[in-house]
Amino acid sequence: MKCPFCGxxxxxxxxxxxxxxxTSIRRRRECLQCQARFTTYERYEQTRIRIIKKDGxxxxxxxxxxxxxxxKACEKRPVSTDQIEEIVDNIEExxxxxxxxxxxxxxxxxxVMEQLKSIDQVAYVRFASVxxxxxxxxxxxxxxxxLKNS
Structure with missing residues (x-):
């Protein structure tokens, strides 16, 4: 795999x-030239799903x-990228x-709201507002x- 830093x-x-x-594999890699480290994910290709928008x-x-x-909903909140990846993976599953x-x-x-509710209530309200x-x-x-009553 090509290094994203030096090519x-x-x-x-x-x-x-x-x-x-x-359903996927996380790989930590190191470039043999510049020694930079980066993460890649391997997922199987799936049948494409079409989304029906509000306007049809x-x-x-x-x-x-x-x-x-x-x-965007989780910006400046204590929610890790791994947690967000997990939310998306769960929804895709x-x-x-x-x-x-x-x-x-x-x-x-x-x-998304169901998942965010249990992770971060501020992110939940932000997402809900949009x-x-x-x-x-x-x-x-x-x-x-x-949210308080649930």
């Missing part, structure tokens, strides 16, 4: 371990888009197991009340 073609694997319930448009599922949404080739974006949003399109302070307060 050298040869690296060695320092550590490999299964992650995400065994359909688009292919994009892992990066889901990751970015969760990363649920999507695969559903057997559906299309899924509503609202179902994915609900799954996902549920909060328009005023009352919407935030309602979400916080629901």
């Amino acid at each position: 050298y073609e040869e690296t060695k694997v320092l550590d490999s371990r299964p992650v995400s319930n065994g 448009r359909r688009e292919l599922y994009d892992r990066k888009k889901l990751m970015n949404g969760i990363l 649920q999507l695969r197991r559903s057997g559906n080739s299309e899924i509503y974006s609202s179902e994915i949003g609900d799954k 996902y549920k399109e909060f328009r005023d302070l009352d919407s935030f307060l309602q979400a916080i009340r629901e």
Whole structure:
């Protein structure tokens, strides 16, 4: 694998371990030229799932888009990248197991909120504010009340 730092073609694997319930492998690598270390993930390629948006448009599922949404909600919060990867992996596993080739974006949003609720309540409210399109302070307060009562 090519080094992302210097572009050298040869690296060695320092550590490999299964992650995400065994559905992917995390590899820690070192460049043989510049000795930089980096992490790669190996996942099997899956059938493409189409997302049905609120306005009825359909688009292919994009892992990066889901990751970015969760990363924004977790910005400056004590949530690690590994935890976010695990959330995305869990959601992808649920999507695969559903057997559906299309899924509503609202179902994915609900799954993210369910996962964030147990990890970080501030990130949960942040995500909810965008996902549920909060328009005023009352919407935030309602979400916080629901969180407290759950």
